[in-house]
Amino acid sequence: MSKLVRYIIKISALITFGILFLIIAYILIRGIPSLKPSMFQWEYTSENVSLLPAMITTIMIVFLTLLIATPIGVFTGFYLVEYSKRDNKLIEIIRMATETLSGIPSIVYGLFGMLLFVIRLKFQYSLLAGTLTAAIMVLPLIIRATEEALLSVDNAYREASFALGAGKVTTIFRVVLPAAMPGILSGIILSIGRVIGETAALMFTLGTATGIPKGLFSSGRTLALHMYVLSTEGFHVNESYATGVILLILVLLINGLSTFLSNKLTKEN
Amino acid sequence: MTIIGNEGELVKSKFIESFMKNIFLISATMSIVAIVLICIFIFAGGLPFIEEYGLLNFILGTEWKPSDTPASYGILPMILGSLILTLGAIILGVPVGVLTATYLAKFSNKKLYKFLKPCINLMAGIPSIVYGFFALTAIVPIIRALVGGTGMNIITGSILLGIMILPTIISLSEAAIRAVPNSYYEGSIALGASHERAILSLVLPAARSGILSSIILGIGRAIGETMAVVLVAGNQARMPAGLTKGVRTMTTNIVIEMAYAADAHREALIATAVILLVFILIINGTFLILKRRSGI
Numbered sequence: 001m002s003k004l005v006r007y008i009i010k011i012s013a014l015i016t017f018g019i020l021f022l023i024i025a026y027i028l029i030r031g032i033p034s035l036k037p038s039m040f041q042w043e044y045t046s047e048n049v050s051l052l053p054a055m056i057t058t059i060m061i062v063f064l065t066l067l068i069a070t071p072i073g074v075f076t077g078f079y080l081v082e083y084s085k086r087d088n089k090l091i092e093i094i095r096m097a098t099e100t101l102s103g104i105p106s107i108v109y110g111l112f113g114m115l116l117f118v119i120r121l122k123f124q125y126s127l128l129a130g131t132l133t134a135a136i137m138v139l140p141l142i143i144r145a146t147e148e149a150l151l152s153v154d155n156a157y158r159e160a161s162f163a164l165g166a167g168k169v170t171t172i173f174r175v176v177l178p179a180a181m182p183g184i185l186s187g188i189i190l191s192i193g194r195v196i197g198e199t200a201a202l203m204f205t206l207g208t209a210t211g212i213p214k215g216l217f218s219s220g221r222t223l224a225l226h227m228y229v230l231s232t233e234g235f236h237v238n239e240s241y242a243t244g245v246i247l248l249i250l251v252l253l254i255n256g257l258s259t260f261l262s263n264k265l266t267k268e269n
Numbered sequence: 270m271t272i273i274g275n276e277g278e279l280v281k282s283k284f285i286e287s288f289m290k291n292i293f294l295i296s297a298t299m300s301i302v303a304i305v306l307i308c309i310f311i312f313a314g315g316l317p318f319i320e321e322y323g324l325l326n327f328i329l330g331t332e333w334k335p336s337d338t339p340a341s342y343g344i345l346p347m348i349l350g351s352l353i354l355t356l357g358a359i360i361l362g363v364p365v366g367v368l369t370a371t372y373l374a375k376f377s378n379k380k381l382y383k384f385l386k387p388c389i390n391l392m393a394g395i396p397s398i399v400y401g402f403f404a405l406t407a408i409v410p411i412i413r414a415l416v417g418g419t420g421m422n423i424i425t426g427s428i429l430l431g432i433m434i435l436p437t438i439i440s441l442s443e444a445a446i447r448a449v450p451n452s453y454y455e456g457s458i459a460l461g462a463s464h465e466r467a468i469l470s471l472v473l474p475a476a477r478s479g480i481l482s483s484i485i486l487g488i489g490r491a492i493g494e495t496m497a498v499v500l501v502a503g504n505q506a507r508m509p510a511g512l513t514k515g516v517r518t519m520t521t522n523i524v525i526e527m528a529y530a531a532d533a534h535r536e537a538l539i540a541t542a543v544i545l546l547v548f549i550l551i552i553n554g555t556f557l558i559l560k561r562r563s564g565i
Contacts, residue, residue, distance in 0.1 A: 005465040009376060012368030016439065017385065019432055020392050023403050030406075075296035083290065090297075096557065097300040103486070103553040104546070105493025107520045108311065111527070111542050115310045136303045143300065167282050169289040190394070197396025199496040200520075204527060224398045228496055231402050244399050255394050259387040 024248065031245030034238040044210040049230070049239045051246065053212045057220035060213065061130055061206065062195050068135040069142055070188060076139075077146025077184075082172055102140035106200040109137050113205035125207025125219040133205045134198060138191035145187020149180035149265060182265040186258040193254040196247065199224045223247050308546070315543035318536035327537075328544060333506040335526070335534040342537040344544065346508045350516035351548075353509055354502065355491040357427025358434055363484055365431075366438030367473075370480075373439070374446040375468050393436035401497030404429040409501055416513045419503065423512045426502035430494060434487035441486060445479020446472060482559040489552040492545070495520035519545045 038048040076094070084091050113133030123129040153176050161171040177184075199222075207219035208229055221229065227243040230236045319327050322342055330343015373385060408428055413420030449472050457467035473480070495518075503515015504525060517525075523538050523545075530538055 002463040002465040005469055006376070009368045009372050009465075012365045013372035013377075013385075015365050016369040016392075016435055017388060019435075020388055023395065023400070026403060026407055027399060072296045072299050075293045076300065079290075079293035079297040083293065094297050094300055097304045099557060100304055100550070100553050101300055103489050103493075103549060103556070104307065105489075105495065105520060105549060107493070107495040107523055108307065108542055108546055108549070111314075111523065111539060112307045112310050114527075115314050115539070116306065120310075136307075139300060139303065167286050169286050193394045197394070197398070199396070199398050200524060203524065224396050227402065228398050231398070231405060231500055237406070240402060244402055247396055247399055251394050251396065251399075252391065255387065255391045259390065 024252075027241065027244045027248050031241035031248075034242040035245060036242070039239065039242055042212075049236050051223065051226055051239070051243050053210060054221050054223045054226035054243070055246070056212050057127075057206075058196055058222040058224075060127060060220070061134060061202075061222060062192050064127065064131040065134040065138060065195050066188060066191065068131065069138050069191065072135075073139050073142025073187075074146050074184060076143045077150055078172055080143070080147055081150040082168065082176070098140045098143050101136070102144070106137065106198060109133055109201040110204045113201065118205055123217060125205065125209070126217045127206065127213045127220060128216040130202050130206025130220075131216075133201050134195050137198070137201055138194050141191045141194060142184075142187050145190065146180070146184050149183025149187070150176060152183060152265065153179045180265075182261040186261040186265070189254055189258040189261065193251055193258075196222070196250055196254070197224055198222070199228045203228070223250075311539065311542050311546055315536065315540035318533065318540045319543065322537070322540075327540060331508050333522070335530070335537065340533065342533075342540075344519065344522065344537075344541055346506055347517050347519045347522045347541065348544065349509050350502070351492050351518040351520070351545075353423055353516060354426045354430055354498065354518060355488055357423060358430030358491040359484065359488065361427055361431030362434045362438060362487065366435050366483075366487070367442050367480055369435070370439045370442035370446060370483075371468060371473065374443050375464075375472070389436050389439050393440070397433065397494060397497040400429060400433055401500040404497065405500045418513055419515070421501050421503040422515050423502070423509065426498055426516065429497055429501055430491045433494060433497060434490050437490050438483045438487045441483030442476070442480045445476040445483065448479060449475040478559055478562055482556055485552060485556045485559060489549060489556065492518075492548055492552070493520060495524050499524055519548075 039050050040052045041048050041050040042052060044050045044053050076098075080091055080094060110133065113129055117123045117129035117132055118125060121129075157175050157179060158171055161175045166174070202222060202225055206221065206225070208221045208225055209219035210221065213220040223243055223246060227240055227247065230240040230243065327342060327344060328348060329345050330341060331345050332341040332343045333346060334341045373382060373389075377385060404425060408425055409420040411420075412422065412425045412428075416422075416424070453471045453475055454467050457471045458464070462470070498518055499521040502518065502521065504517045504521055505515045506517045506522065509516050519541050522541050526534070527538055
């Protein structure tokens with residue numbers, strides 16, 4: 001009986017990790033041979049189906065999203081952890097709002113972004129509309145990571161700083177933030193991953209134009225959107241695989257980095 | 270660092286303190302602003318249509334024919350589609366997920382765990398489009414060979430979603446299992462139970478509310494998933510007709526037709542998002558209540 005249970009548990013784990021490695025291997029094996037130099041040209045044409053413009057758009061949208069979401073998210077974390085008092089109703093509500101945000105499906109974010117940014121504020125399908133939508137979407141991730149990182153900082157640090165006469169703000173920026181940095185960074189890196197992989201929220205906000213956006217009010221497509229459009233059209237299976245490889249490699253790098261940083265945090269504290 | 274020397278500096282540092290505190294406070298309220306704005310825009314965009322068309326006609330109507338005259342906008346097929354795929358995902362994903370979590374928490378050694386845990390995070394980080402594309406090119410042909418048809422059906426969609434909810438279920442269940450006091454396990458061992466029996470009959474039951482909340486979060490993920498499902502579920506806007514037939518979900522209904530919809534059709538799609546959002550808010554609410562109770 002015990003043996004049977006152990007086997008079933010081990011087989012389940014085997015299934016989980018087997019599927020993960022199967023997906024990675026499948027995409028890499030089918031995708032790497034599909035990578036061609038012509039896919040890395042500056043201009044997208046229906047001949048070369050270049051993914052370079054999508055890559056550059058991805059970098060742009062990641063950068064802009066973090067520019068907006070990082071300060072808001074990190075400051076929210078400061079407020080929730082460093083200024084929280086017991087039974088504070090506001091903090092309770094903020095926590096609930098953050099958790100609700102993290103459960104909203106990306107397609108709802110996409111529709112909301114379309115209704116508010118694209119239509120009401122007349123941004124059209126644009127880098128700006130996509131960025132703002134993505135920024136709201138990753139906010140809960142950054143808040144959560146900041147909160148956890150701040151909570152893991154030993155209170156002795158804060159007390160020592162106060163004892164030396166430092167104010168709360170000085171303590172936060174000079175003492176607590178540096179100690180919590182790896183954890184916060186790992187949250188930011190996870191947000192990068194989220195933006196890179198996002199499709200539904202960006203389809204109706206950023207749009208799916210094939211070129212590199214010429215400004216904040218110009219449309220483009222990220223790698224994930226590029227892959228989605230190619231998969232639904234069905235004419236460019238090889239190019240889809242190739243885009244999948246690039247996406248997967250990015251995600252592997254990002255996750256590796258984030259794991260490395262959070263290990264660092266647990267070691268230091 | 271401000272060492273309080275004279276009055277001027279004291280005033281200045283007090284000003285900075287309260288100024289920054291307000292900046293933090295304003296940032297913190299942004300999440301509330303965001304959630305309120307999302308609800309306002311989605312509901313304002315969809316409720317007028319629901320009121321005009323009739324709530325019951327909308328959610329119980331079995332025909333979705335936006336291009337007919339008069340057009341019919343019943344989304345029962347999509348609601349059922351979402352529920353069926355979610356149920357399928359839960360049936361396939363929960364046992365594997367909970368048992369994998371048990372493995373990670375109680376059966377793997379430290380070295381292996383250090384490698385496997387990041388793998389779960391990686392699984393959560395793989396973009397849905399990659400999952401969808403994998404299912405489209407690898408699972409669909411297998412299902413097609415097994416049951417015939419296009420291979421894009423409830424079975425394929427359930428398998429895909431079952432895989433996609435694994436990381437959610439595993440990480441939360443693992444945390445719940447680890448949160449069970451070790452004395453439960455030790456007590457059971459002391460009474461002569463085997464490692465497996467102690468876990469199965471004491472540790473897992475003690476972790477049940479945490480495991481249940483992981484399942485609820487998994488349900489939320491499955492109902493909300495869009496871009497992967499659209500590639501493999503077939504997307505026929507008709508009442509579900511069997512495991513080997515295609516279905517359309519609420520999410521895919523929006524994403525497929527939004528690009529070209531206009532007027533009432535478009536409002537009907539936003540109204541679909543209203544119903545989806547209501548589902549999600551209920552699921553989230555349940556999750557938050559359970560989570561508070563289980564304390565993870």
